[in-house]
Amino acid sequence: MSTHIEFLDTSVFYGSHKALDEISLKIERNEIYGIVGPANSGKTTLLKCINRTIDLVTGTKVDGIVSIDGENVAQMNNVHALRRRIGMVFPLPVGLPLSIYENVAYGPRRAGIHDKDTLDELVERCLKQSVLWDEVKDRLDSLGTKLSGGQQQRLTLARALSLEPEILCLDEFSIAIDPVTTMKIEDVLVQLKDNMTIILVTNLIQQAQRISDHVMFLNDTQIVEAGETAQMFEHPKNPLTARYLSGEMG
Amino acid sequence: MSASTENPFAGSPFEIKKVRRENSAKTIMLGAAILLIVPVLVIVGYLFYKASPVLSWDYIWSDPGPLGKSGGIWLPLIGTFYLVIVSLLLVAPIGILAGVYLNEYAPNNWFTRVINMAVTSLAGVPSIVHALFGVGAFVLTLKMGESLIAAACTIAVMTIPVIVTATREALASVPMSFREACWNMGATKWQTIRTIVLPNSISGILTGVILEISRAAGETAPILFTGATAAVAINTTDIGYKLMPYDLNDRFMALSYHLHVVAEKISGMPEEMKYGTAAVLIALIVVINSFSISLRLYLRTRKKW
């Protein structure tokens, strides 16, 4: 298993406030890497460093190196091409005010793909992957914003998959959706990891235990401990980890 | 106190006085609102009543007679029309793009603060000062002379804040989450603006455009010395001249200026000619603004999110 994503002594500052403190970690190819931790520990900031959306927040500074396949993301010329390699799903479902079809086709279109057959096949594939196809296949023209919360979140997942990313990041994706939809998406993620590396930030500890291969416990801007899932849950080295993963804390 | 017959929820004398004071305050405020509106409605009605002897389709279609004492108001009306169109073509691109800059690109620093203050200052400049600017900049320095184009440029500068503010509000009403979703998919800022933000802001921008049209049609001071004139020697028997009597370099007649001329400048002006011009101008403004208001109400029903 090779290293896909690496953080080396990465610190992030929002002005003078430190959001991440010298994070070093390695994420391997084709695994599900879970990140758990209480609110404000820096989990979302960490994800933003990978696709450089941290650059879009004013007044931020990133020290250290974030690299993908050994290449420093900060030195990549085309940040938009980088973002197309990474799919992102946020906590709150976001349906763009376009038809469902155009929602999923949005990313490919901006990348220059306009051929109808290609897009048709792409839309169907992504909607099937995100377990939304059956519910919407007869109304692909209807507005994406009019779907329910759970459907919009699956639509967001479909959009994230539309550019066939090599990395998929999910930031507490299940907050605003029901348990049934959550389970469906978890099953999808396990299947998807054959084709991509998945980073799963979650506040549901059992979710991390269920599907992730490695788990990292992030607390108050620092990594407390990281390791294989089984080992983290059964024999954690750090007492803080033990307390958090057993639900005592946070 | 016998507890059985007293109503525990009845007001104490203090409370009753408070309620009475509140009701009288409420009535006074309502009175203020009504005092504003009713007299104006009455006056406008009176204007139309006094104008009724002349109001007719013929009045609108025919040109003013000698000294404006007879005839219609076609030449001023068409002049206002062209003034509006030219000024809109000049101000809309700059104003909309400036609104895009301020809402989508401008960093949160002192320079942006200055730009914002410049927009509000521009809005506060008295219209006659805009006229002076127009004379100094367009008529003289840019050698446009007193002309339709000079007047249109003056009006355009005057109405920049209208378009900028309407555009900004329209853009700001598009949720940030849409933009972030697009950026995360690798779309550039401009692509996001072009495909999601602007298309969903058209209604608000249109409101600003209609407001600009209303201002351009009604303002008098800015065109006083920059191109409006009391009479033009144009033979409008030719339909080409009827529909397009003015060149960009010509002096032109405008409805607002015409009203100014007939109201005070010419002795022996029949009353109904004065009221007629006023009535047509007011009707034009009311129609334009009704478009804006109905557009807003209609779009509220078609919300996309």
Added chain:
Amino acid sequence: MASQKKFIRVLGAKLDSVEPLIRSVIFLSGWSSIIFVAAIFFFIIKEAAPIMPHVDWGKFFFENRWIPNPAEGNEAQYGAAGILYGTFAITVVSMFIAMPLGLGAAIYISEFAGPKVKETLKILIEFLAAVPSIIWGFIGLMVMGPLLQKVLGIEVGINLLNASIVVALMAVPLIVSISEDALRAVPDSYREAALALGASRWEIVYRVLFPAAKNGLLAACMLGVGRAVGETMAVWMASGSTENIPENFFNPALLLERVKALTATIASEMPDTAHGDDHYRMLFVIGIVLLLISVVINVISDIVIKGIRNKHK
């Protein structure tokens, strides 16, 4: 339909490919407001400049003798005190009328009116705001002036009072809309807390909302003042054109005197000048005075309004 979409798509792709150019255009447009404000200052000062060193400023501000076209052999006089008084008087009197009306209407709309009434009133006020200044001037000249004449039994209806009423009606919609914004910006939690303490709605207004919204209400009044100072056509047609400085400022009969405002002076006298002569340049000097007043008012009220936005965060 499909070919339309394709056209838009091709156009979109072309626009995307020149994104750096588009960015420059957008940035330039963004900075344009500053350029135009600077240009206004520049060109007005440019036209006034030649005469500025020769202006007797003491006379200009304190002497009431505005004689730009003197009789043969005499020198032109540019004492603008009477005209300054005219603008000042109209502003003061019109604000006397406009502020209570405007604030009252804003409070009613914001705090007391039901949703349908609110909607209707707001639309009506919007129409009021759209009435062009020349129509107001016309109303002042043809309708209100004669009305005042009849009602008050005076000889001339075109006077300070007439002009002030008309200007007040013009300033009110501005005061109403900005005050309403200011009142709306006060968080509902303030109102709810007061209600929980047993306050009546009126008490909420003057004990809670006025203090909380005072910045915005102040800004609204300042912008109303700006409107009154800068108004041209309505003032010109409704106030007659005689400059006066009364001896006793508190005589109510003053209201019935004719006055002359700075704006009306420029508008009425410019046609009589030639580009570049002294009179022409002095009118531009008056323009500078007006410009300074309006910019100062706007900058101050802008700062005041920014104050409220930060306070309620």
